[in-house]
Amino acid sequence: MKKVLVIAEHLNGQIQDITYELLGKAKELAQGGEVAVLLMGKDMKDAASSLGAADKVLYVDSDALAQFNPQTYFLTAAKAIEEYQPDIVLIGTTSQGMDLAGALSARLKMPLVAYVGALEDGKAVSQLYGGKMNVEVGLSTPYIAAVLAGAFPADKGKADGTPEVVEMAAPDLSGAKVRFKQLIEPEAGDVDITAQDILVSVGRGIQSEDNIPMFEELAQKLGGALACSRPIVDNKWLPKSRQVGKSGLKVKPKVYLAFGISGAPEHIEGMKDSELIIAVNTDAKAPIFDYAHYGVTEDMFDLVPKLMEKL
Amino acid sequence: MNIIVPIKQVPDLVEELEVDSSGKALDKEWLKFRINEFDDHALEEALLLKEDLGGTVTVIALDGDDVDKALYTAAAKGADKLIKVTGVDAELDNHKAAKALASVIKDMDYDLILTGVQAVDDLDGQLPVLLAEYLGLPHIEVVTGVKVDGNVATVQKEFSGGIVGEYEVDLPAVLGIQAARETPRYVPVAKVRRAMRSAEIEEVNATVDDASSALTVERMFKPETGGGAEFLTGSVDEIAAKIVELIKSKI
Structure with a gap:
């Protein structure tokens, strides 16, 4: 007891x-x-x-x-x-x-x-x-x-x-050195990633900001939107409104395509209820594969152009 | 404006992690270490504040794997002073690390302490709040914005769903930085090498009494991997075709 x-x-x-x-x-x-x-x-x-x-x-x-x-x-x-x-x-x-x-x-x-x-x-x-x-x-x-x-x-x-x-009773809080000022609601992004059927989501593994347009194009071809994990936002490659995970948004699309996302618990929390998760990561032991339905360990930079050819 | 930035080295997760023969710790033989990415953001924010307001940035770290390199890199980026705290093994024990850092920091002259919101090996909790408590200072975790005016900082703290809380805090205080306002700056290796010749690391020995995390590690093990995913194989072309088929079946 x-x-x-x-x-x-x-x-x-x-x-x-x-x-x-x-x-x-x-x-x-x-x-x-x-x-x-x-x-x-x-x-x-x-x-x-x-x-x-x-x-x-x-x-x-x-x-x-x-x-x-x-x-x-x-x-x-x-x-x-x-x-x-x-x-x-x-x-x-x-x-x-x-x-x-x-x-x-x-x-x-x-x-x-x-x-x-x-x-x-x-x-x-x-x-x-x-x-x-x-x-x-x-x-x-x-x-x-x-x-x-x-x-x-x-x-x-x-x-x-x-x-x-x-x-x-509360303790004496009159001398608090931290004072709450206001809550700021997130700025509405150009795209609401929580309302998409298809999300193409990118993580640290995409290596460079220069690769963002390629995934943006893939998302558009699929009729979905581009989302990301936290490091991408911390690096200012995409706005906060695109972030999936603990400090971002919880999403439940029909299809979640993860590229170069290792699957830290904070990210998993935000996407694990997606209906179909396909993860692409060269590290076969990345935790994202525990939650994905399908996994691919090929180089994403070979795979994405092929995908676009077929759409 | 004098800012202290505690940093630490963590295993680079790009590398494969293995458990050592004790079954309770990482096998370090093949590990590569890098600065905790959030500490890198804390350092960046500190350097930006210094650029705005003047003052100094002191980077402090417990002795450990490749720590000199991390300190010299900080100097190459613009840190003014480097301190290495020796004599304390605080692996998987942030209570102990915080006590050791506090024992050195308490005698220093500073207005603000910025450090990473978390690290990948925070078994017994995150460093910023432990350090704040041992120094008797206020703290705010998960900080994405800092403005300083006199001895008050206006701080943005991130909640879930992108909601942000704005707070004022009297200085000195400890802030756990999630993201600096700019991407952490990059320094070329040549500049780090120059820093190794010109910058000095001050070594301070710390003694921390036994009080630490009070946790007993029973075992370390890899989570079941690959349990969920069915791996698609074949040529890249075949894999791409299969993915398209899977997607089309859902929409």
Whole structure:
């Protein structure tokens, strides 16, 4: 019997899927113990009703928690953990979670295992090296696990029910050195990659910005659009609106053609539900092939011209 | 504006990774190392801020694989000072790495610390927040934009779906950089060689007490590969024909 605490994540007032993914896992890890969710926000108490899979919702209300803030959320979570004394804390490996997990681990001296893709009592598997290597670690409670998005099904964390809501006081947040200013919605791109039937997606393996037009042409010939993985956007070869993955967009096209994408977990998260995935990568052991339906290890620069001839 | 940039070397994932005979660590014999790509972005952002505001950029790294080369490369790009922290083995232990770096950085004069948002071997969590906590500083992770005005930085933090949060943070602070505003600059090898002759690496020994990640690595193993994909074989022409057929069957 364990006490498991899930740190809820919300953005624009919406509880994020990762919260349900963690909640489902928390129920399994609790083994009949107690599952609590820590919900921090402003006027968000009603959202507790959407967390029916939990036994308890620890709710902290403050103006300083109205939007995610790396410092106020951290200080509040640290206080809640000290008061609640969970055996296991589950946090998402997300933009928000990455500001909390390590800081909580250092402050509270609780071990932290990150990039968790599998978790059972006393054992976690962390996906490292861009998904090319798994590391199994032994764990004794109390500990914090930062879990990859999509590692566990969200369905198991969704249930009707009315968990008990326990209001907790926020710590003194008046001197916070980090202040939230505003949320900026993404600029609408020229193309909405989430609305395409066919995506041609390119990654680091295309080597040069000069090769972008060739893939753009292929996408057009197929009647689809060009998308990409994160390094392409970081290099400014394509705009952010074309990025598939954790910090980009989730896509579910009928056909996803991946060129030179190795398949880091952050990318997989954004495309793994595509109906047909064909991956082209000269590295036969690239993780993308675990998720692709069909794989090709030929040189893409030989293959693409042939493809275009046939279209 | 004095900026510190902690960097680290990581295995180049272009190479095949193998597990060593202990079954718990990477076989390093054939590995190539390169700078953590996000650290490269952090360095770029630091150099751009220096170009805008003046000041210095100090690059600091724990001693390790090919670290001198990474430091000299940073100097060739424009870093003013290079520090190598010796005496600490922090493999798969960012808690320990952060403590060692903090023990050296705490006595330095700085306004801002920029480092990569994450690295491919962050078993026990990402470095920026650990370092911030050990230095008693505020932190922001997943940063894609930094503007500094006096002792306040305005920072853009990326959430999922391309939504960005804008924050103000009092300096000094630690920022985990996802992407610099420009592509990290390239330096020719000749310039790195010149830096090796002219730049100096200051070595500082650090002692870190035992407190570290507190994780026990039981085993390291490759995930099942090729499990999902059926590989298309034959001539390039045949493969192209098959792909076209597959696509046409879906639309």
